[in-house]
Every structure is written in structure tokens, then in C-alpha cells.
Amino acid sequence: MVDSRKPATIAVHAGRPDRAADQPVNVPITMTSTYVAGGELEYGRYGNPSWAAFEEALGELEGGRALSFASGMAAITTVLDLVGNDALVVAPQHSYTGTQLALGDLEARGRLRSKLVDITDTEAVVAACEDAALVWLESPTNPALEIADLAAIVAAAHDSGAYVVVDNTFATPVYQRPLELGADIVVHSATKYISGHSDVLMGAVVVGSDELYGVLKGRRDLQGAIPGPFEAYLALRGLRTLPLRMERAAANAVELVRRLDGHPEVAEVRYPGFGAMVSIVMTRGALAADLLVHKTQLWLHATSLGGVESTFERRRRWKAEPTTIPEGLIRLSVGIEDIEDIWADLSSAFDRLG
Template sequence: MPDDSPLKPSTIAVTAGRPPHEPDRPLNEPLTMASTYVAGGDLEYGRYGNPTWAAFEAALGELEGGSCLAFASGLAAVSTVLDLVGQDATVVAPRHAYNGSIMQLADLEARGRLRARLVDVTDTDAVVAACADAALVWLESPTNPALEVADLETITRAAHDAGAYVVVDNTFATPLLQRPLDLDADLVVHSATKFLSGHADVLLGAVVTRDPELLGVLKNRRDLIGAIPGSLEAWLALRGLRTLHLRVERAQANAQELVRRLGEHPAVGEVRYPGFGAIVAIVLAQGAMAADLLTRKTSLWVHATSLGGVESTFERRRRWKTEAATIPEGLVRMSVGIEDVEDLWDDLRRALDGCVG
């Protein structure tokens, strides 16, 4: 293969962020536990950088096609980005989105910091119109938990024409299925807690950009407010990232087969699936009580609020008081794992059979 041939994403996931291939060097970046460094170099103090963070940032940055900064959590990354919005500026965001992001916007609006304009991202014309006086356009595609798909390219172009920055939360799709920076988004946000780390044992967030100025501003904000990742968390996330392509491939195949079968079950009134990824939403025909019953009747599927792990989890999203009122009461968000699909279906079918009116 020629030296200038680009590596495929699955290869990048395995090879990026590793130490040089030199005799007696470790294959993996070691876990560096340090709060203080000897003066005279680039690090100086533990809040400014860490070799373990840097390895994770190098790998995710290469996967997304930009430069990455790791944060203590996905919400720490969200908060740092929103902190860049000027006083009383307008932020356009999906009406259906990650609950933490919507709650942060609501909190900032209540305190008079900014104005939030929530939109239906499937109505591209309406979103484009909403961008007219915006400072920031925040997008998810697919959205959480409604699984709506936005026309990222068209909306990004309109936002830039209006002078707004564009941020895309790429947690659901991962850089293996979608690279928003290639569609001219300014920033990509991840909850690395989810698919990137993939084992339900890490809290970590990340922001990726191709803009050196934005990267520098975000780095300065991270240094100042201390929203830094732990060394162990970064090490675990990088370890999980090595198998991202395998996990996504298997989980997506499982999801697609389950979608086919779910659509034929009488307890299911609606199946929502964007055609890619491992997140599925179903709306139970008998509403909230049936959805709650479903989440209590399985033995393999785990009732839990997070997603993106190797294990299959699900929950009724409207059990959270802060979930959007436009999300159906009977909607169950399902994070499909990498178990055998026949076992997943058998467990799910038995529970669904008990939810038929």
C-alpha cells in the first residue's frame, strides 16, 4: 500500500494514538497518574494535559478528521461549548435531543444567558429559517430519543450563511457511520461514555474541530474551569475505542434484524429506526403501562438509562419528568448490544407477548 493511502476507519481505531514503534516501547500508551510535572516542558501541571488523554484525543481526532479535546463527561463538553455563546445570543437546537443538553439550554435561558430556539430537525425549511439570527446551531442526527434524521449539509450551509457556528452531537452515529466535519460542521461533540468506550464503565466527553482557533479557545476554557478527564477514564475509553468498529458492526446488524421482527409484533405500534446504528425506538400500542411492563419482564435486556455498551439496554423515556412532552408516553428507547440476536429476540418477544391488549 502506498504511504499516502488513507487508512480505513477500522484500522485507525486500532492504530491511532499509540507510542512510536521502537524497541522496548509499549504497544499501548501507559496510564499516567500525575498531577504535577517537572517544570520546563509543555505540561507543567495536571490540569493542562496528560499523555494518556493525549493518546485518546489523537485516536478520536483522527477518526473524526479533526483535533480532539477530552472532557470529564459529555455534559462537561456540552457546557464548555455553550459557554462560548455570547450574552443574550440565540442557540437553535432540536426539540428532541439529549436531555442533558436541553436542560443546560433551559437553565442558561432561565438565567438570562442566552435564548434557546427549539426546532423540529426534520423540517429543514423551518430549521433554516430559525438560523437567521442564531449564533450557534446545535444538531443531533439521529436525535435522542426520537431518532429523527436532519439534513446536516443543508442546515450547516444555511447556518454558516447566517454567521452561526454549527455543533453536531455525533454520539449515536459515531465517526464510523457519520463524520459531521466532512459536512462542514464546526464542532463535533461526543459522550464518550457511550459507544466510544462501549463497556458502561466510563464517564468521558469529547469535542473535535478542524478550527485551530476554536480548539485553542476550548482548551483554555477546559484549563480554566477544570472540566478535565481522569487518566484512568481516558485510558479505558481508548481501550474501548480499539474495538469500536467490531462492536458497531455487530450491534448494528442485531438492530436491523430486530427492527424487522419488531415491526411484525402486535404489541408494537411504531418502530423508529434511521437505517443505521444500534439505537432503536419502539412505541408500544398500549401506551405507557405496556412500556413499563416490557422493561420489567425481560431477563437479558437490562432496564437502564444509558446506552452504547456491549450489553442491550432499554427504557421508557417519558419516565423522566424533563423529557419532551412530544415524545410518546409509550416510547421505549433500545440500545442494542452485541449478544446473539436470537437470544435478544427470544427475551424481547416473550416480554412483548405479555404487552398485547
């Protein structure tokens, strides 16, 4: 049966306990490492009611079955671990640095081969899919905010016999449900928008296939890349307001983009048209970008994103960032503060660049 409820409703109601007299409205935090024998759980590495509630809610939002992990990287590396020896993985040339570092490490050890592509060149990506075992996608990409033709690439990848993974961290299921476009696996850094308050490290995968679910759960059980029950509780608590937070942050982002467009200190504004991530390229390059991120009072200079607070950073300060990302590019995660306060702080920082 197709769930006809809207994301805001699913986020609030999914993963709740049964409605019975004197039952709690929220699933309690279950702090245990083992269970009485004879049931399905048996041991703390195999499952926890706190994870299960979070997984139910995220799974319903994405339209599949979810598994929670200790971090986004734990989710990413678990999925990559499924790739056969010497198999080819196609991935965006601009994507999360952790993904690129994981691919580079596996390739250096002879585990797999990788090919990085311009995700906006659909024809080139389709051609690269021909020999691939796995196609890894981001849309929007991090931090270039490029958009892929997901439906076309997914279809081409499947025609070639490849599985398709979409990192949906930036878009969230509020704006994009890759499983509906044919993707096999969705990956999240739940640290970001899903939990939304910069106080949780967690990851997740969501799949549409019971077979893939079983395989990935088996890998998680074996490797032990599990979240703590308190982290899962906090992630679910944050997820309850995901659509509301995204609505406010995206409205702020749209207005911020309007005000940044044509600003003399900004050579380029990159915004995919949805969500709350914006990238700008400074007219005067890296030095101006480094100065700007240290001149604000409200905007926080930090590498993570997706919290209620506005954060930003110059991405090329990280050595692993691709050289095709401009030196003066600043990635902005627009928060839910009042837009006038966000703009006043940023505008004042521009004015103090000298």
C-alpha cells in the same frame, strides 16, 4: 494530507507510542498531578499523556483535533459557554435531555436565548438559523431517531454567521463525520459507544479549526473539566473495537427491526437505517411500556446506552423529556449479544404482557 485509512484501521492504530525497540504497544496510564517545570505540560490540569493518546485516536476518526472532558455534559456545557450574552441558540426539540436542561438553565439566567425546532423540517430550521449564533444539531435525535439534512443546515447556518455543533454520540464516526459536512464542532458522550463498556464517564469535542481548539482548551484548562487518566485509558481501550462493536450491534438492530415491524404490541418502529439505536412506540401506551422493561432477563432496564449489553427504557419516565415524545416510546440500545438470545428475551417479555 488526507488519511486514507478506514475507520477500523484508525481505531486500532491511532494514538499508539512510537515504534521503537522495547517501547510499549499501549500508552501507559500516567498518574501525576504535576510535571517537572520547563516543558509544555507543567500541571495536571493542562494535559496528560493518557488523554493525549485518546484524543489523537478520536481526532483521527472524526477528522479533526479532539479534546477530552470529564463527561459528556462537561463537553456540552463548555461549548455552550462560548455563546455570547443574549445570543440565540437553535437546537432540536427532540434531543439529549442534558442539552435541553443546560439550554433551559442558561436561558432562565438570562445568559442566552434558545429556539427549539423540528430538525426534520429543513426549511424551518434554515429560517431559524437567520439570527442564530450557534446551531446545535443531533442526527439521529435522542430518542426520536429523526434525521436532519446536515449539509443543508450547516450551509444555511454558516451563511448566517452561526457556528454549528453536531452531537455525534449516536452515529459515531463509524457512520458519520460531521466535520466533513462543514460542522465546526463535534460533541460526544464518550461514556456511550466510544468507550462502549458502561464503565467510563467521559466526554469529548472534536474541531477542525486550530483557533477553536485553542479556545476550547483554554476553557477546559480554566474550568478544570478534565478526565482522569484511568478513564482516558479505558476509553481508548474501548475505542479500539468501536467499528467492530458497531458492525455487530447494527446488524442485530437491523434484524430486530425486521422482527418488530408488524408486531401487535408495537404501534411504531423508529430506526434511522444505521447504527444500533431503535425506538418503538407501544400499542397499549405507557403502562405496557413500563411492564415490558421489567419483564426481561437479558435486556437491562437502564438509562444509559452504547455498551456491549442491550439496554432499554421508557423515556417519558423522566420529567424533563419533551411531551412531544410519545408516552409509550421505549428507546432500545441494541447490544452485541447473539440476536436469537436478544429476540427470545424480548419476544418472551411481549408474550407475558397479558
